Amino acid sequence: MHFIQRAAAAMTLATPLLLGASAFAQQQSPLKIGLLGDFQSVYSDIGGPGNVEAAKMAIEEMGGTMFGKPIEFISADVQNKPDIAASLARKWYENEGVDMIVDLPTSATALAAMEMSKRFEKIMIVTDAASSDITGKSCSPYTAHWTYDTYSNAHTVGSAIVKNGGDTWFFITADYLFGHSVERDTGEVVKAAGGKVLGSTRHPLNNADFSSFLLQAQSSKAKIIGMANGGGDTINTIKQAAEFGIVAGGQKLAGIVMFISDIHSLGLKMANGLIITEAYYWDLNDRTREFGKKFHDRMKRMPTMNQAATYSATLHYLKAVKAANSKDTKTVLAKMRETPVRDAFTDNGFLREDGRMVHSMFLFEVKKPEESKAPWDYYKMLAEVPGDQAFRPLKDGGCPLVKAE
Incomplete structure (x- = not known):
C-alpha cells in the first residue's frame, strides 16, 4: 500500500516536470x-x-x-x-x-x-x-x-474611375477564383456607383493570345475595359490592346490588380496614364x-x-x-x-x-516618360485611402469567426 502511495506521489510530482520539459523542448x-x-x-x-x-x-x-x-x-x-x-x-x-x-x-x-x-x-x-x-x-x-484583396482594389480603383465618368465596363477575366473575385467585387462597386457592366469574357491562366477577348471588349463599346487578371496576363492584355488600337479608339483600360513590376515591364510609354492601386510604393x-x-x-x-x-x-x-x-x-x-x-x-x-x-491603400497614376526623374520613378499619388474605407467592413464579410453584433 505504501509502495502504491509513493508511486502515485512520484507520478504527481513528475507531471508538472514533464509538462515543463515539454514546454522547454518546444x-x-x-x-x-x-x-x-x-x-x-x-x-x-x-x-x-x-x-x-x-x-x-x-x-x-x-x-x-x-x-x-x-x-x-x-x-x-x-x-x-x-x-x-x-x-x-x-x-x-x-x-x-x-x-x-x-x-x-x-x-x-x-x-x-x-x-x-x-x-x-x-x-x-x-x-x-x-x-x-x-x-x-x-x-x-x-x-x-x-x-x-479584390475588395480593396475594386473599391479604390473602381470607385475612382466611375466617379470620373467611366460608367460602363466590360471585364477580361482570368478564369479561376482570383479573376472571378476581381470581376465580382469590381462589378458590385460599378453598379453601386450607378454604372453598368456590359459583359465579360474569361481566359485561361498564363494566356498568350488575347485577341479574341480584346475584340469582344472592343465590340461591347464599354468605356472601361476592366482587367480582372494579374501579372503576365495583365501585361499581355495591355500590350495586345495597344496593337489593336483600343485606347487610341477611345476605350480605357483599368488595371485593377497591378504592380510596379508590371509598369517596369511595360515601360512608361505604354503604361502612362493608367490608374492603379497599391499597398506600398518605394518612394x-x-x-x-x-x-x-x-x-x-x-x-x-x-x-x-x-x-x-x-x-x-x-x-x-x-x-x-x-x-x-x-x-x-x-x-x-x-x-x-x-x-x-x-x-x-x-x-x-x-x-x-x-x-x-x-x-492604407494608395491610388496612383502612372507618370508620363518625361515626368519620371529616375529609374523606378513611376507613380504620382492621387490619394491615400484609409484602411477602414479600403477594406470590407468586418460585419459584411460572412466570416464565421466574426460574432454577430
Whole structure:
C-alpha cells in the first residue's frame, strides 16, 4: 500500500516536470518558416524570388535566431496548383516542423493550403493571393491576409474611375477564383456607383493570345475595359490592346490588380496614364525608401507591394514569437493581433479577427516618360485611402469567426 502511495506521489510530482520539459523542448526547437510561391510562372515577377529575399531580410533584421538557435527557412514552388500547395503544406506542418507558411501565389493555392493550416493548427500568412473570400466565407482562425484583396482594389480603383465618368465596363477575366473575385467585387462597386457592366469574357491562366477577348471588349463599346487578371496576363492584355488600337479608339483600360513590376515591364510609354492601386510604393517616405534601397541592392529592382508585404508579415510574426517567448500558435496569433503593424510596408496596420490586416491603400497614376526623374520613378499619388474605407467592413464579410453584433 505504501509502495502504491509513493508511486502515485512520484507520478504527481513528475507531471508538472514533464509538462515543463515539454514546454522547454518546444522553446529550444528551432523556429522554422516556409514559403510557398511561384518561381517560374505568371506571378514570379510580383512575388517569387523577391518574396524569398524579403522574408530573409526580415529574419536577418531579427538577428537570425530565436530561442538561441538559428531560424530555419525553406521555400518551394507550388506551380500554381492547389493540390501541390495542399500536399506541401501538409508535409511541412506534419513532418518537417514548419511553424508558419507565408506567400501563396494564387487564391486557389491559398485556400487549399489554408485547409492544412486549420487541420494542424499552424499559422499561415497570405501575401500574394487576392480573393476577398480568404477573410470572408473561407476565413480561418490561423490565417492572416496581409497585402491587399479584390475588395480593396475594386473599391479604390473602381470607385475612382466611375466617379470620373467611366460608367460602363466590360471585364477580361482570368478564369479561376482570383479573376472571378476581381470581376465580382469590381462589378458590385460599378453598379453601386450607378454604372453598368456590359459583359465579360474569361481566359485561361498564363494566356498568350488575347485577341479574341480584346475584340469582344472592343465590340461591347464599354468605356472601361476592366482587367480582372494579374501579372503576365495583365501585361499581355495591355500590350495586345495597344496593337489593336483600343485606347487610341477611345476605350480605357483599368488595371485593377497591378504592380510596379508590371509598369517596369511595360515601360512608361505604354503604361502612362493608367490608374492603379497599391499597398506600398518605394518612394512614399523615408522608411519605404530605406527598405526599397536595401531590396534593390540585393535584387537589382525595386520591391513590389507583395514583396514588401512578405517582409512585413514575416517580421511581424517574428516579433510576436519573440514577445510571446513561445511558438504556440494561439499565443503568437494573440500577440500579432494586439500589436500594431509598424514597418516599411505600413505605419498604420492592425490584424482583425477575420484575418484581414487592415492598412492604407494608395491610388496612383502612372507618370508620363518625361515626368519620371529616375529609374523606378513611376507613380504620382492621387490619394491615400484609409484602411477602414479600403477594406470590407468586418460585419459584411460572412466570416464565421466574426460574432454577430
